Structure formats: structure tokens, C-alpha cells
Amino acid sequence: MNRKQRRAQGKGKNPSGPSSRGPSDYHREQLLARALSHHQAGRLREAEQGYRDLLAIDPKHAGALCYLGLLAHQSGHSDDGIDLLKKAIAVDKRNPDLHYNLARMFADVGRDDEAILHNRKALELKPDYQEAHANLGGLLLLRGRMKEALAAVIRGLQLAESQSLRSTFVMLAQSIEPETADGEGEFTKFLTRALTEPWGRPRDLSGIGTAVLMRDATIARAIERVSATDDTQQLDELFSWEELARIGQQGLASALFTTSPITAIAIERVLTAARRSLLDQVIACKEGDESHQWLSFASTVALQCFINEYVFDVSDRENDLVSTLRGRIESRLEKDKEIDPLKVALLACYVPLHSVAGADRLAAHEWPQALRQVIVQQILNRQIEQGIRSEIETLSPVRDEVSGKVREQYEENPYPRWTSVAAHVQPIPVDMYLRNRFPGAPYRNLGDVPVSVLVAGCGTGMHAIQRARQFTRANVLAIDLSLSSLSFAIRKTRELGLSNMRYAQADILEFKSDTQFDIVDSSGVLHHLKCSRAGWRRLADLVRPGGLMHIGLYSSIARADINAARERFAKDGQSFSHAEIRRVRRQILNLSGEDRLSKVTQFSDFFSMSEFRDLLFHVQEHQFTIPELEEFIAEIGFTFVGFETPARNAYLKRFPDDPAAVNLRNWHTFETENPATFAQMYQFWIQKS
Numbered sequence: 219m220n221r222k223q224r225r226a227q228g229k230g231k232n233p234s235g236p237s238s239r240g241p242s243d244y245h246r247e248q249l250l251a252r253a254l255s256h257h258q259a260g261r262l263r264e265a266e267q268g269y270r271d272l273l274a275i276d277p278k279h280a281g282a283l284c285y286l287g288l289l290a291h292q293s294g295h296s297d298d299g300i301d302l303l304k305k306a307i308a309v310d311k312r313n314p315d316l317h318y319n320l321a322r323m324f325a326d327v328g329r330d331d332e333a334i335l336h337n338r339k340a341l342e343l344k345p346d347y348q349e350a351h352a353n354l355g356g357l358l359l360l361r362g363r364m365k366e367a368l369a370a371v372i373r374g375l376q377l378a379e380s381q382s383l384r385s386t387f388v389m390l391a392q393s394i395e396p397e398t399a400d401g402e403g404e405f406t407k408f409l410t411r412a413l414t415e416p417w418g419r420p421r422d423l424s425g426i427g428t429a430v431l432m433r434d435a436t437i438a439r440a441i442e443r444v445s446a447t448d449d450t451q452q453l454d455e456l457f458s459w460e461e462l463a464r465i466g467q468q469g470l471a472s473a474l475f476t477t478s479p480i481t482a483i484a485i486e487r488v489l490t491a492a493r494r495s496l497l498d499q500v501i502a503c504k505e506g507d508e509s510h511q512w513l514s515f516a517s518t519v520a521l522q523c524f525i526n527e528y529v530f531d532v533s534d535r536e537n538d539l540v541s542t543l544r545g546r547i548e549s550r551l552e553k554d555k556e557i558d559p560l561k562v563a564l565l566a567c568y569v570p571l572h573s574v575a576g577a578d579r580l581a582a583h584e585w586p587q588a589l590r591q592v593i594v595q596q597i598l599n600r601q602i603e604q605g606i607r608s609e610i611e612t613l614s615p616v617r618d619e620v621s622g623k624v625r626e627q628y629e630e631n632p633y634p635r636w637t638s639v640a641a642h643v644q645p646i647p648v649d650m651y652l653r654n655r656f657p658g659a660p661y662r663n664l665g666d667v668p669v670s671v672l673v674a675g676c677g678t679g680m681h682a683i684q685r686a687r688q689f690t691r692a693n694v695l696a697i698d699l700s701l702s703s704l705s706f707a708i709r710k711t712r713e714l715g716l717s718n719m720r721y722a723q724a725d726i727l728e729f730k731s732d733t734q735f736d737i738v739d740s741s742g743v744l745h746h747l748k749c750s751r752a753g754w755r756r757l758a759d760l761v762r763p764g765g766l767m768h769i770g771l772y773s774s775i776a777r778a779d780i781n782a783a784r785e786r787f788a789k790d791g792q793s794f795s796h797a798e799i800r801r802v803r804r805q806i807l808n809l810s811g812e813d814r815l816s817k818v819t820q821f822s823d824f825f826s827m828s829e830f831r832d833l834l835f836h837v838q839e840h841q842f843t844i845p846e847l848e849e850f851i852a853e854i855g856f857t858f859v860g861f862e863t864p865a866r867n868a869y870l871k872r873f874p875d876d877p878a879a880v881n882l883r884n885w886h887t888f889e890t891e892n893p894a895t896f897a898q899m900y901q902f903w904i905q906k907s
């Protein structure tokens with residue numbers, strides 16, 4: 219039953235329509251209300267008896283038919299459920315809830331065409347039916363009918379915006395091609411809102427966002443001019459003031475630049491060229507002569523450069539000019555003299571402002587709004603994190619030599635640098651989450667209990683925060699080696715007002731706990747341990763019997779190009795300065811498209827310092843194959859539940875005899891045939907026997 223029906227039931231309303239009217243109305247309503255309250259409390263046998271009692275008096279009671287159908291569906295008898303819903307509709311054709319519920323059932327059993335049809339019927343009867351819009355959009359998306367899905371979701375957002383529609387929009391935006399989005403004028407408007415409010419994680423929307431942006435006429439012109447220009451071109455020869463003002467002040471461009479690393483080389487080149495030209499211009503100006511028209515644009519670029527941790531290429535000449543600029547600003551700060559905001563914004567495009575001598579004074583100054591955001595990002599947040607750092611508890615020492623080196627890397631480059639997560643998340647029980655994701659998997663319910671979660675190697679907290687928000691009654695303990703990462707995570711957790719999370723410094727290899735956890739989650743971590751299997755075994759011991767692990771590990775098949783690039787550019791175990799890392803990036807950017815190694819630029823990790831460092835220069839990295847995973851999962855006494863991957867549907871088409879998608883030998887074949895399947899790691903759930 220949907221939320222509205224539950225509300226109606228709460229108010230004693232019977233959604234069943236005509237057949238409930240008559241002299242014994244009151245008695246029927248009583249019977250239905252009683253059966254529903256059993257249903258909601260999970261007393262399914264009593265609920266079923268209640269609906270049957272009512273149907274014995276009134277065989278055409280649409281409400282009783284509907285709820286009995288839902289109950290049959292929930293108990294695994296979907297065919298009976300569907301028949302009962304059809305009977306209810308035969309009694310009450312114009313009831314949108316009945317069509318909606320039937321659509322949900324059809325969707326759950328994979329009869330998508332019928333599900334789409336009944337969703338459309340529900341919407342004909344009730345055009346502002348929020349759940350039906352979201353459901354229809356989601357179904358069309360699953361069927362790959364992108365244009366129709368987009369039209370359905372946009373129409374839904376226009377008529378009846380809801381959280382579930384926003385989430386469907388985010389899912390859709392992640393899989394849609396820019397050409398498909400082009401036809402829908404409202405797409406860019408909703409995408410911009412999805413990035414800034416935000417409706418999902420901005421980094422998940424950055425791919426489509428940049429693709430759409432590159433089709434914007436101003437940006438397309440800038441890309442063309444930058445690709446045809448040399449380094450010495452002046453800013454006003456590259457862009458008009460109006461163009462930069464437009465980029466800096468509003469719209470999709472600024473939403474993208476200020477929320478996650480830009481992942482398109484062409485746009486990176488535009489921003490790099492604009493930054494360089496602006497620097498030339500500002501350095502050439504006399505004190506007080508600077509033009510303020512660039513401030514908004516420069517501040518936007520500064521926000522982007524801090525987010526990507528200054529990964530953009532910098533020439534030696536620029537480095538000299540930046541030193542001059544820094545010197546001028548520091549000297550004026552010391553003498554308490556007026557400082558031009560544009561100069562500060564520009565310096566922030568090259569170095570974080572917290573590294574400037576006298577940063578406190580910069581922060582205390584009154585600045586225009588555009589620059590103020592940069593000050594918050596680069597000085598004030600850092601001060602908060604410094605304060606948090608000394609409060610972090612330590613649960614185990616970091617003694618292992620490799621753990622020490624790994625820690626050092628993440629102290630310097632906490633991973634990943636993120637800005638925001640979805641503003642609203644509707645928590646759901648773990649059982650519902652896993653059953654929806656992995657229908658048919660050999661999964662045993664955890665039950666309706668509070669869930670304790672250990673996130674091992676939480677980094678800067680994005681993933682741990684997601685777990686704390688997505689599961690009902692979750693309590694999360696998140697551990698990591700790196701205090702910089704933990705400080706960032708704790709600041710973000712406080713900003714979001716989450717009280718069900720605790721953070722501590724610990725090495726997985728030494729971490730002990732008096733109690734076991736319902737879930738242990740370790741994504742992108744175990745492959746950085748000296749011995750991944752030792753760490754994995756230790757974490758497995760911390761899972762209670764029947765509990766779950768979510769693991770993320772590198773695939774050696776998916777990372778073949780990365781391995782080749784590492785061979786060429788990096789040397790195992792050798793640390794690299796940021797300047798050297800930029801130099802390697804420049805070399806990769808200059809490779810011809812034919813060169814196999816240029817494929818490295820297809821990884822989103824290429825576009826920020828910490829992620830690129832993680833990608834190519836990690837001090838410790840192991841990789842796995844599916845047969846190795848299978849062997850180890852059996853060895854530690856767990857059962858495979860499922861891979862989290864968008865490739866699931868393609869797998870099901872390739873291996874229709876494995877509808878639960880749990881045969882790891884098949885998965886190995888599938889990966890061999892499609893080597894990029896696990897480019898974002900193997901991400902999977904396993905359950906302890």
C-alpha cells in the first residue's frame with residue numbers, strides 16, 4: 219500500500235469506492251481497519267483472515283481485494299496478488315491507487331510493459347500522482363527507453379515534484395546521453411538544481427553535466443578558441459567579458475565548477491587557459507587598477523581548483539608570477555593595507571589560501587560575497603578541521619610499516635575531496651535495500667532491528683555518511699588511519715547534523731572490538747593493506763553470524779590500462795610531489811588518442827590530485843580476479859549476495875539461467891568479455907553463514 223493509502227487508513231477512510239457504500243458501511247469499515255492494522259504490524263495471518271471475512275460479506279469490496287492482493291504479493295504469491303488487483307480494478311476502474319499498486323506488482327515480477335501501462339492509467343486518472351510519475355520514469359529508465367523516461371520524469375517534476383522523482387531524475391541523468399537530453403528544454407534547469415540543492419551526489423552528475431555544458435554555444439566557442447591558441451593569448455582575446463561573467467555568475471557551469479572536479483579535458487583546458495590569462499592581466503595592472511568584472515569568474519575557478527586540489531597544469535612562468543602575487547599579498551597583509559579581492563581570488567586559483575602567511579587576517583576581512591565563499595572553503599573550514607583533529611580518539615595504534623606509509627599519503631591527500639551529498643534521503647531497512655537490489659539472491663533477513671555498521675577505511679566520510687543516512691536505525695562507527703581524512707569527515711558529519719556516527723583513528727590490522735557488527739563495510743581500502751587477505755579476515759571476524767560485508771576491491775582485468783600507465787610513468791613505492799604528478803598528467807594529456815595509455819583519462823580519478831595519486835602513484839596496491847574472490851569468500855564462510863553494478867541487466871541477458879546473478883564463474887566470463895565492467899572496482903555484498 220502506498221503512503222496515501224496508509225494516511226487514508228489512519229484517518230479511517232476506505233479507499234475502496236462504490237461497493238463499500240450501503241447500510242452496513244460502518245461494520246465493513248471496522249473490519250477493513252482492523253485487518254489493515256494487523257497488516258501494518260506485520261501480523262499477516264490475522265490480516266489475511268480479516269480481509270477474507272470482509273470479502274465473505276462483500277465479495278466486490280475493492281479495498282479488501284486490493285490489500286489482500288498486496289499481502290499475497292508480499293508473501294511471494296505475486297500471481298495471486300495480480301489476479302486480486304485485477305478483480306479490484308474490475309469493480310472500481312477509476313481508482314488510480316489500484317492501477318498504481320498493480321503497476322508496482324507487475325514491476326516487481328519483471329512484467330515491465332504491463333507495469334508501464336498501469337502507471338500510465340494511474341496518471342490519466344490523477345495527473346499529479348507523485349509516486350506513479352517516479353515509478354513510471356524508473357521503469358522506462360530500466361527498459362532503456364530514455365527519451366520517454368526523461369519526458370515522464372520532467373513532466374512529473376513539473377506537476378508534482380517529490381523526493382522520489384528527484385532521485386529518479388538523478389538516476390536518469392547518470393545514464394542518459396547528452397543528445398537525448400538536448401530535446402528536453404527543462405533538463406538543464408533541473409540538472410542545475412540537482413547539482414546545487416543537491417538531489418544526489420554532485421560527482422555522480424558531473425559526467426552528464428559537463429557533456430551538456432560542452433554543447434552550450436559560449437563554452438563550445440571557448441573550447442574551440444583555446445584548442446587553436448598558443449599560451450600567450452590575452453584573456454580578452456580568448457573570452458569576452460560577458461562570456462566570463464556568464465560562466466562565473468550562474469547556471470550549469472558554475473554549479474559544476476563549484477561542486478565536484480570537472481571531468482572533461484576540453485573544459486579543463488579552457489579553465490587552465492583562462493586562469494593563466496587572468497594572472498597575466500592582474501600582474502600587469504598597477505595596484506588599484508584591477509578590473510572587478512572578473513571577480514565572480516575568478517572565485518568560481520578558485521573553488522574548482524581547491525576541489526580538484528590544484529591538479530591543473532601550471533607552467534614555470536605562472537609559478538614565478540604566483541610567487542610574486544603571493545609576496546605582494548603577504549606584504550600588504552603584514553602592513554595592514556587594502557588588498558584587491560581579485561588578487562586574492564586569483565591566488566586562490568593556484569594555492570590554498572590557508573597556506574598564505576597571515577591567512578587569519580584574510581579570513582577576518584570583509585569581502586564581496588563571491589570571494590567570501592572561497593575564504594570559507596579555503597581558510598575557515600580548514601580551521602574547523604584543525605580544531606577537530608586534536609579531539610579524535612584512537613582505537614588502535616598504527617605500527618605496521620605499510621600502514622604508516624599509506625597513512626602519510628592520506629594525511630597529505632585525504633580521499634576523496636567532496637562537497638555535498640543528497641540533501642534528503644529516505645532511510646529504508648537493510649533487508650528492503652538488499653532485496654530490491656538483488657532479487658532472488660540467497661539472502662537471509664537481518665530483521666527489523668537497529669543495525670550496527672563498521673565502516674573500515676572511511677576516508678573523508680562520504681561513503682560512511684551515506685550508510686548512516688540510507689539505513690533505518692543505523693549506528694555507524696567509522697575508522698581510518700588518516701587524521702586529516704577523519705577531521706574532514708567529522709566536519710561534514712556535523713554540518714549535516716548526523717548524530718548516529720562515531721569516528722576514530724585505527725588500523726584495520728590491529729582493530730579489536732568487544733562486540734560484533736551487523737554490517738562491516740570496507741570499500742577501496744583492503745587492496746592498500748600490506749596483506750589484503752589478513753585485513754579482510756580480521757574484518758570478517760568482526761561480523762556477527764548472519765551479518766553482512768560490503769567490500770570494494772580493484773579488478774586486475776579492469777585496471778590493465780592503469781597498470782601499463784604505472785609501468786611507464788610511475789615507479790612502485792616511490793612518492794611523487796604534486797609538481798611531478800602534474801607533469802605526468804601533462805604527459806598523459808599530450809598522448810595521441812591512439813595510445814593505449816591515454817585511456818587513463820577516462821577514469822574520473824584522473825581529475826583530482828588525491829584521486830589521481832590514488833590511481834597511479836599509490837604506495838601500496840593489490841588487485842584481484844573474480845575466481846580469487848570466490849575462493850576467499852568460501853574460505854571465510856560467507857555467501858555471495860550480489861555485485862553492485864549497472865551491468866547487472868546486461869549480465870542477466872547474457873546468463874538468463876542465473877536470474878539471481880550470483881554465479882561467480884559466469885561473472886568471470888562476463889568480465890573477461892567486457893573488461894571495463896568493474897572499472898569502478900568490484901563492489902559486492904556477502905553474508906556470514
Ligand SMILES: C[S@@+](CC[C@H](N)C(=O)[O-])C[C@H]1O[C@@H](n2cnc3c(N)ncnc32)[C@H](O)[C@@H]1O
Nearest residue numbers: 628633675676677698699700725726741742743
Ligand atoms: C581510497 S580511500 C577510500 C575511502 C572510502 N572508503 C571511500 O570509498 O571513499 C582509502 C582509505 O583507506 C584508509 N586505509 C588504508 N589502509 C588502512 C588501514 N590499514 N586501516 C584503516 N584505514 C586504512 C586510508 O587512510 C584511506 O582513507
